[in-house]
Amino acid sequence: MLLFIIGAIVRPSFIAPNSVKSVLVVASFVGFVATGQAFVILIGGIDLSVPWVLNASAILLVTSSLGQDDRAIQAVLLCLGLGLLVGLINGLGIVFLSVPAVVMTLGVNGIMQGLTLGLSKGFTCRSCSANSPPVVSSAVGGNLLGIPADLYIWFGIVLLVTFVLGFTSFGRKVYAVGNNTRASYLAGVNVNFVTVALYMLSGLFAAFTGIALVGYSGSPSLGIGDPYLFQSIAAVVIGGVSILGGRGNYLGVVAGSISLVALISVLQIMNIPDYGRSILYGVVVILILLLYGREERET
Amino acid sequence: MLRPRDIRRHSRGSHFIVQNTPLLLAVILLIATLLFYVGLFFTSLGRFPGNFEITSTINGAMPLILSATGQTVVFLSRGIDLSVGGMVDLTNSLAATRMGDNPISMALWSFVILLVGAAGGLINGLLVTLGRLQPILVTLATLSIFQGIAIKVLPQPGGKVPVAYTAFLTNPEHPWALVFVMLFIFLWFIFRRTPFGVAVYAIGNDEEAARANGIHVTRTRVGAYVVGGILAAAAGLFLAATTTSGDATAGDSYTLTSIAAAFLGGTTIFGGRGSALGSIAGALVLSIIISVLFFAGINQLYEAFYQGMFLVVAVALSMLLGRFFGRKRR
Numbered sequence: 001m002l003l004f005i006i007g008a009i010v011r012p013s014f015i016a017p018n019s020v021k022s023v024l025v026v027a028s029f030v031g032f033v034a035t036g037q038a039f040v041i042l043i044g045g046i047d048l049s050v051p052w053v054l055n056a057s058a059i060l061l062v063t064s065s066l067g068q069d070d071r072a073i074q075a076v077l078l079c080l081g082l083g084l085l086v087g088l089i090n091g092l093g094i095v096f097l098s099v100p101a102v103v104m105t106l107g108v109n110g111i112m113q114g115l116t117l118g119l120s121k122g123f124t125c126r127s128c129s130a131n132s133p134p135v136v137s138s139a140v141g142g143n144l145l146g147i148p149a150d151l152y153i154w155f156g157i158v159l160l161v162t163f164v165l166g167f168t169s170f171g172r173k174v175y176a177v178g179n180n181t182r183a184s185y186l187a188g189v190n191v192n193f194v195t196v197a198l199y200m201l202s203g204l205f206a207a208f209t210g211i212a213l214v215g216y217s218g219s220p221s222l223g224i225g226d227p228y229l230f231q232s233i234a235a236v237v238i239g240g241v242s243i244l245g246g247r248g249n250y251l252g253v254v255a256g257s258i259s260l261v262a263l264i265s266v267l268q269i270m271n272i273p274d275y276g277r278s279i280l281y282g283v284v285v286i287l288i289l290l291l292y293g294r295e296e297r298e299t
Numbered sequence: 300m301l302r303p304r305d306i307r308r309h310s311r312g313s314h315f316i317v318q319n320t321p322l323l324l325a326v327i328l329l330i331a332t333l334l335f336y337v338g339l340f341f342t343s344l345g346r347f348p349g350n351f352e353i354t355s356t357i358n359g360a361m362p363l364i365l366s367a368t369g370q371t372v373v374f375l376s377r378g379i380d381l382s383v384g385g386m387v388d389l390t391n392s393l394a395a396t397r398m399g400d401n402p403i404s405m406a407l408w409s410f411v412i413l414l415v416g417a418a419g420g421l422i423n424g425l426l427v428t429l430g431r432l433q434p435i436l437v438t439l440a441t442l443s444i445f446q447g448i449a450i451k452v453l454p455q456p457g458g459k460v461p462v463a464y465t466a467f468l469t470n471p472e473h474p475w476a477l478v479f480v481m482l483f484i485f486l487w488f489i490f491r492r493t494p495f496g497v498a499v500y501a502i503g504n505d506e507e508a509a510r511a512n513g514i515h516v517t518r519t520r521v522g523a524y525v526v527g528g529i530l531a532a533a534a535g536l537f538l539a540a541t542t543t544s545g546d547a548t549a550g551d552s553y554t555l556t557s558i559a560a561a562f563l564g565g566t567t568i569f570g571g572r573g574s575a576l577g578s579i580a581g582a583l584v585l586s587i588i589i590s591v592l593f594f595a596g597i598n599q600l601y602e603a604f605y606q607g608m609f610l611v612v613a614v615a616l617s618m619l620l621g622r623f624f625g626r627k628r629r
Contacts, residue, residue, distance in 0.1 A: 002341040015580075048555075092333035093615065097615040097618060098566055099614050102379075102558070104614075105608060106607075106610065107609075107610035107611035107614070108607060108611065109555075110603040110606050110608075111603070111608055111609065111611070113603035113606060113607070114601045114602060114605065114606075115604055116601065118345075118600040118601040118604060230439055234436075237436055245432075274447075274450055275447040275449075275451040278443050278446050278447030279443070279448060281440075281443050282440040282442070285436075285441045285443070286430075286432075286437065286441075289432050290432070296393055
């Protein structure tokens with residue numbers, strides 16, 4: 001993984017602090033989504049509802065705050081609540097209706113997409129001051145000691161998640177459920193609770209990314225979340241988390257997000273046209289997987 | 300002492316129901332949607348949908364039917380193919396740019412395009428089996444690759460598909476579409492009985508047992524992806540024929556809708572269970588919903604909402620029913 005980052009930095013003009021910073025900021029958005037995705041993948045699930053939860057949250061932020069600072073806190077809480085609610089629905093459907101995670105989250109993604117498009121009438125509400133509240137913007141886009149504030153947030157999340165997964169009983173339960181659901185149930189882990197909680201976390205992080213993206217770019221757009229589905233899954237898996245659950249750590253996911261975004265920006269810097277970037281992106285992901293992601297022979 | 304007749308046996312009928320709950324549900328769902336569609340059509344236009352409406356609906360559903368069936372075959376082998384959308388993109392672009400006007404070149408290019416689909420499936424299959432990578436990741440990466448090539452082939456939406464080609468594949472004046480679907484179902488029943496078809500179901504149900512019974516697991520799995528690729532390519536051809544032009548991103552949505560249709564049809568992601576019939580029903584349901592929404596005067600923007608709702612409710616229902624019947628069985 002390190003090799004890969006170094007390889008990326010070797011490109012001239014890539015080492016400039018500004019470009020490193022912007023790569024890191026872009027990577028942080030992937031990192032936020034990937035955090036939630038990593039949680040559910042750790043228990044062998046998957047969350048395909050990420051794109052439109054993110055998008056719904058982004059649009060909800062501006063429509064509920066109307067770009068005013070004094071409404072910012074309520075709006076942010078509303079968005080995070082939305083993420084938690086969608087995660088709750090996902091989790092309950094998967095646990096109590098025993099709908100496969102792929103189907104449940106895919107369906108919920110469609111539901112969120114329809115609701116978002118329908119309720120916003122397909123516009124991003126350009127007429128009604130569709131800007132993020134300045135407070136949110138400065139919280140995400142501002143600088144502190146020359147480092148974007150957004151990166152502090154990410155750093156905080158990294159510390160928190162590493163702590164939770166590594167040093168709390170909840171973290172241990174997550175790995176236990178991921179490794180063997182039945183055994184952990186018999187060992188007294190409340191599997192249903194853990195599963196629902198993790199999907200709620202995934203929804204929360206997706207909604208949070210929506211807020212951060214709007215804060216960073218100033219205004220939302222439809223389809224803003226679409227690239228984050230595949231990128232978040234790819235980042236998690238490149239980061240060494242087993243898609244079957246139970247193995248992997250969060251720092252790997254952080255490295256995965258950074259290297260993925262670094263790869264994309266290197267391809268951009270090298271002036272490779274769109275199609276070439278898309279092809280190379282796929283090829284490189286396969287190569288990385290062949291190097292790192294192979295399953296051990298089981299038989 | 301246990302005598303043979305003490306062992307409870309099901310009548311053929313109830314056995315069939317237990318085995319085919321999801322499929323029956325899909326068919327019921329299809330019939331319900333159809334009735335709803337016909338009812339709305341009648342109330343808003345004062346007549347029943349004629350040949351033209353039926354055929355154009357099926358024509359519109361054809362790419363989804365084909366790609367969903369491809370997805371089903373991959374699902375049956377306990378895999379998943381996310382690259383379907385990219386393959387539809389690529390083949391759609393190829394069809395819109397390369398096809399000449401004379402019948403021979405049309406037929407030739409159709410064949411070449413199906414070969415492209417097979418090659419894409421072969422790459423997926425080889426990476427999954429020999430590369431020992433997770434299907435979801437491999438096809439995610441190849442999705443990106445196929446999309447890239449598609450944009451290279453056709454940078455802007457455009458190109459054109461010969462009129463004769465459209466007339467041949469998707470002519471709304473004659474009920475060809477129904478014939479194609481029937482032919483397709485017929486082919487499925489043949490597939491189901493070939494050694495390859497049996498092998499696909501076998502490795503989906505129990506890979507070890509299949510291997511122990513002399514089934515070549517690697518070859519079968521690769522074969523499933525190849526079939527998936529060919530069907531995705533066929534979907535691209537039909538899409539080009541219905542839209543009469545190409546768009547390198549038009550196929551993107553088929554990744555998710557093909558999965559949704561397969562699930563609606565009762566195919567499970569855990570392999571070995573499901574059939575093309577269910578997926579065809581699922582694909583038709585998803586397509587007809589759009590017409591229903593149109594006639595019901597519901598804003599098109601809510602389309603995804605209803606499709607998602609249908610998917611979740613249908614699968615949840617089939618899970619609950621399956622559990623209900625399963626409990627009764629004991």
